[in-house]
Amino acid sequence: MGDSDHKGARTTVRTITDLARLAGVSPGTVSRALAGKSLVNAQTREKIVALAREHGFRPNQMASGLRRQKTGVIGVVIPLGHDIRQQISDSFFMTLLGFLADELTHEGYDLMLRRVVPDSDEDWLDRFIGSGMIDGVIVIGQSDQFERIEEVAESYTPMVVWGNHQEGQRHCVVGTDNRLGGRLAVEQLIAGGAKRIAFLGDTGPMEFAARFAGAQDVAARLGVAPVMPLATHLSPDRAGEEIAGHLAAHLRAQGGRDIDGIFAATDTLAALCLTELRAQGLSVPGDVRLVGFDDLPIARQTVPPLTTVRQDIAAGARGLVDLLLRRLAGETTESLVLPPELVLRETA
Template identity: 80%
Template sequence: MADKEETGGRVMVRTITDLARLAGVSPGTVSRALAGKSLVNAKTREKIEAIAREHGFRPNQMASGLRRQKTGVIGVIIPLGHDSRQQISDGFFMTLLGYLADELTREGYDLMLRRVVPENDADWLDRFIGSGMIDGVIVIGQSDQFERIEEVADGYRPMVVWGNHTEGQRHCVVGTDNRLGGRLAAERLIAAGAKDLAFLGDTTAIEFAARFAGAKDVAQRLGVTITALPTHLSPERASEEIALHLAQNAGRIDGIFAATDTLAALCLTQLRLLGISVPETIKLVGFDDLPIASQTVPSLTTVRQDIAAGARGLVELLLRRLAGQETESLILPPQLIMRHSA
């Protein structure tokens, strides 16, 4: 996809990414240079400023104008870099979006929703915040786009992200302590008698990687094995992959930690088709505590993240940032919910 246009031989610079390509630097360097950050050396900053003047570019120029003339709309964007076939109808997305809609409506805002596949649109975030249609943005999930989000955060303040917090990161995040959640899941499986664990999920996604890391912490400490079995989140792919994982590991694994309740529910279906009993033969723990967790047979033991509190935190922090205030990230504690699958 083209990121710039030419008019009469002149390159049109519309985003920080366009300017970065002309200057031969990263978008983050452009953001920091235009913001006057001392981290960028004087020569590079002067070069970037000169190119910006030549092309009449001002960072987030449409968004800046928008902040002077409010739209009353908050953008919500879901990047799917790690799994382009995942759908917004996923139970986690629908639950969080429902709570977000309630919170934004209560504050007098409308919601504009976008699902993006970053590999098809490198400027997915710049384009949205510079569209002239939103006052601020909530990003649901970091996917594999952590660095892109970091770069944008250097020059764009009214943005809050649902995701995993990493020490030293620059963007403001709301999310669960995923590593602790992974520890809780593994501890429960092992306490229930499991000695050979498997993790279902795609660890290229930052939140899932943290959940797996937490489970590994416990497994290593207690002398138990755990294996990551890469599994996507689109239902048709996930079902096929889970069936293959179970066929290849039948008789070996006796405990499964699924990265989401959706994956755990699909796993239950495949185990039932194979005639494998839960929890007698294989113990199973999910993550999220979505409504489906209490409706499966057997009901799912899972790690609960407080999605309603997360939605309130996302909106509250975004409104504070719109008002020009500094904000800290909000890390929510996970909770083990005991049911019948482990």
């Protein structure tokens, strides 16, 4: 049938998904071929480029087509490549989503939410933005998908990402200076007397890696032992058990404690850690000092209240929506990096 149906009507190609269907490949392959990526073999790339030329399709046509359609919907997607069992009900996601919904509603947009596991869905972002159902997209977290987001940003402009900023990156980011936040957390632990500090979390995702790097900066500068990484998942069904194991190994091991300060990658992990410390008969901040990250509502509700590094999630949501609307209007925007703030309470 080629590119016509049985009546000879010409196939309409408005999106990358349309072109992918015509070429018999995935939307991701089309995106990479049009961007000139060497990952696509020459024969396939030539076929896709020829079809795009034949149908008058340009890489940025997808964005302009969506603007013409004006669906009134903004896509919000959460990629969980780093921890596939993490839930959208996570307190951080729910807090940010609440602020985003408020901002988008105020601007006259509806929100379409998707949770994706990239390992089983390589073209998760291409298919979403090429669906024709959204005017633009907000990605919450880079997870382990930095390169995929970078590739899409080459040809799709109405996209803004909550995450960590790196010099030279193409995609537009709103997020906190995570490295500085890590420094603030460990400076406070050391100021309170901690000398053997652990980082509770996964150092793989970009935001957490930056927080851990900031913690190591301060440990090296102030002459204490390097911060010890304690790998911990974010999914609640695993995190509690893993934290209990870490504490048993490092705080109850025969021969004494080798940790007197803990910097948790999130407030949720810090709250779980606080519960487990109490269960093991250890006091905070008497036996162990503890600092979280985010300043979620739970940080004020723990016993004792949690010392944490605040990232302004409400300002972040406003920034995400503002930059996305400006990009939909054709502007080129810079990333927005928000300053973190240490919030002193009672755990450190």
